[in-house]
Amino acid sequence: MHSARQDIEAMHCLSGRLPKQLFDTQIAASLLNHPIQISYQALTENLQNVYLEKAYTRLDWTTRPLPEAAIEYALDDVRYLIKNYHQLKAQLQAENKLDWIIEEAQNLLNIDLYLPPIDQAWQRVKGLSRINKNAHVLAVQLAAWREHRAQSNxxxxKWVLADEPLIAHALGKEKLSNKAQNSFDDFLAQHTNIQNIKISINKNKPPTKTEKSQKVVLQKLIQEKANQYNLAIEVIASSKSLLKYIRGDRSVMFCQGWRYHLLQRELENAK
Structure with missing residues (x-):
């Protein structure tokens, strides 16, 4: 599969099951220094020297009969997938990175990714770090309610409530519809743990001057390692995960698996 996460989420939602094995060609490509979120079209052009048209990306696929050109477009969407897989796998094996893609697949098949606890839903809200403490509590509750509604329905x-209006409501700048407000009130009444939820706002605060300096040091160390293994630094450690690490969070990806194996000495030296 290419960029498999949303497809896996849909499969799990419809069947309650996850694949037993997986090879994500987008992730595999990122381990070989292709752009991190390279599209299937761009990867196929790079690997197979074949240009795939994008003319039918917005077609209503329930239309019948489908145009012949649309059918060919759909076939192209998987026609080169196996070829890409074999080529990427061979390159990973040549660079001793095959274990890395196996580990990445295991991470992607972690069921917790597809059933996130509603009390952790606030972590998905953009803009949370920019609002005051009082509004923050309401935003966290709204995020939990939104997650519950989204999973239930x-x-x-974003169809339940997008991030921007969620933040605006938490700040008192916008109101929910009567129906949504009643649903939110009922949700809080039934989930007293969400009513009384307490989280570390510090996790979302902008970095201090000291933290910025520490981050620069870590980025330099990780960049050297990324260059050595022909990787983009973001494949090893995102900017967000670096800040979490500086603040004491050791659950970040680069403290585990192949990433930690690469960085263990650098992280020890940076202490």
Whole structure:
């Protein structure tokens, strides 16, 4: 599969099951220094020297009969997938990175990714760090309610309430519809743990001057290692995960698996 996470989420939502094995060609490509979120079209062009048209990306696929050109477009969407897989796998094996993609697949097949606890839903809200403490509590509750509604109704979160109006409501700048407000009130009444939820706001605060300096040191060390293994630094450690690490969070990805194996000495030296 290419960029498999949303497809896996849909499979899990419809069947309650996850694949037993997986090879994500987008992730594999990122381990070989292709752009991190390279598209299937761009990867196929790079590997197979074949240009795939994008003319039918917005087609209503329930239309019948489908145009012949649309059918060819759909076939192209998987036609080169196996070829890409074999080529990427061979390159990973040549660079001794095959264990890395196996580990990445295991991470992607972690069921916790697809059933996030509603009391952790606030971590997905953009802009939370920029609001005051009082508004922050309401935003956290709204995020939990949104996650509950989205899971219950099998809808994207943004269809329930997008991040921007969520923040605006928490700040008192906008109001929910009467129906949504009643639903939110009922949710809080039924989930007293969410009513009384307490989180570390510090996790979302902008970095201090000292933290910025520490981050620069870590980035330099990790960049050297990334260059050595022909990787983009973001494949090893995102900017966000570096800040979490500086603040004491050792659950970040680069403290585990192949990333930690690469960085163990650098992290010890940076203490």
């Amino acid at each position: 099998n809808k994207p979160r």
